[in-house]
Amino acid sequence: MLQPYFLEHMVNLIHTPFHLFSTDKEIIQKFGARDIETLIFEKNPEFVEKVFSQKSEQHPVIFTKSSLVYAIFAQGLSKGAVIIAGPVTIGPLSQEILIQIRRYYNLGRKSGYIPPVCPLDKFVSGVLLLHWHLTGEELSAARLWKRNQQNYTATMNLQNRISQDIFERQESAGLHNPYEQELRELDSIEKGDIQALTKSISETYEGEIGVLAKDPLRSHKNVAVGNITLASRAAIRGGISVEKSFSLADSLIQQVEEIDNVPEVEAFKREAQFVYARLVDEENIQGGEKQKTKTNPLIGQVKDYIFSHLHDPIQVADIAEHMDINADYLSHLFSSQEKITITNYIRREKVRRGENLLKYSDYRIQEIAFYLGFCSQSHFARAFQQVVGMNPNEYRRKFGNRKKWKMK
Structure with missing residues (x-):
């Protein structure tokens, strides 16, 4: 049974308007909806008809119309009634798309x-x-x-398209680049071996990179995104903090999207691999020779906590309390496996972030100090x-203002 109190708080949680419709497709009640969002339904009866035709008595249906996302519920309500969640967008939209939306829903360009x-993940949680x-x-x-698959053409045609594409690939007798060469690249990153990475990238082989989009620029960008993602995982296996590796991947992938030509995408993709390899190499050098045994998962949790709190004063006791573990045991475990104390690791990571800010930002040294x-x-x-080995002023004079391929 629908409780208005529940929906009112749902609006606060996922910032999504809700409309309750009667069997006659009339709006009975609305929650968190502005007048202009109600107009979307009132000025577009054919759209409402189409929405009602998509409802399911067994599960919520999620669909998209003109860049806006909706969900429709027909379960647990009086017969024929529905709730429509939305419209929302899963990310900021360009002015051009906003104008298209206003035109599509008859809202007027000047609305x-x-x-x-x-x-999307937050919207789905609200739907569930x-x-x-x-x-x-x-x-x-x-x-x-799984239950929504039948509503998406691409999903329904997935197997047919796979069969067709593989058949065409076999007919053209094309070969992909060898898997072993890719493994050598990733192994080099995991070990922080710059020389081996250079060698593996320079290998010649029969075969070619797959085509991942009809547009050449988009295809090369997709390949670069895949390479960066794989490199980020290899770096984690090499000892880099999960949060650090993922955050770096986010930055690198966003920068890939800003490039407007294929050669620069290719150069950027390779430099991104070296960025990860150098990070692992620095970790190995500054951490000393580590034990060959498998790293305790608690070590990763410590590194993730430190990465996420670099702008705060961090004490070992804070980390231990967050992880609900004895501080002395945690300190001993970290030191024995990483060959560096937690306190020194914190200082090292803060200084590393400081180096980045001194190189690539215009923040004053005092601002950087307080930020860290x-x-x-x-x-x-x-x-x-x-x-x-040098003070921040000297470092900035020597390395500052390097704008190319900046990372967070």
Whole structure:
């Protein structure tokens, strides 16, 4: 049974408007919807008819129309009634697309309508929560998408398209680049071996990179995204913090999207691999020779915590409390496996972030010091001198303002 209190708080959680429709397709009640969002349904009866035709008595249906995302619920309501969640967009839209949306929904170009933003995973969580509220069924995201497959043409045609593409590939007798060569690249990154990575990238082989889009630029960008993703995982296996590796991948992939020509994409893709290999190499050099035994998963949790709190003053006790573990045991474990104390590792990571900011940002040294949780600029300068061997001013004069292929 629908509880208005529940939907009111759903609006606050996922920033999504909801409309309750009667059997006659009339709006009975709305939650968190602005007048202009109600107009979308009132001025487009054919759209409402199409939405109603897509409803399912068994599960919520998620669909998209003109860049906007909706979900329709017919479960747990009086016969014929539906709830429509949306419209939302899963990310910011360009002015051109906003104008197209206003035209598509007959809102007028001058309406100024901007849809609310809700990331897709958050929207899906809201859909699952409302479905549970209406029916009592604990539906997982995987099962929700499985049940929605019939609504998506690409999903329904997936197997047919795979068979067709593989047949055409076999007919053209084309070969992909060898898997073993790719493994050598990833192994080089995992070990932080710059020389081996250079050698593996320079190998000649029969075969070619797959075509991942009809547009050549888009295809090369897709390959670059895949390479960066694989490199980020190899770096994690090499000892880089999960959060650091993932955050770096986010930055690199966003930068790939900003490139407008194929040669630069190719050069950027290769440099991104070397960025990861150098990170692992630095980790190995500064951490000393590590034990060959498998790293305890607690080590990764420590590194992730430190990476996520670099702008705060960090104490070992804070990390231990967050992980609900004895601080002395954690310190001993970290030191024995990483060959560096947690305190020194924190200082090293803060200085590394400081190096990046000194190279690629215009922040004053005092601002960088406070951003990284140091109590004063002089405290930051001392730590920086100990790790890098020069003070921040000297470092900025020598390495500052390097704009190309910047990373977070």
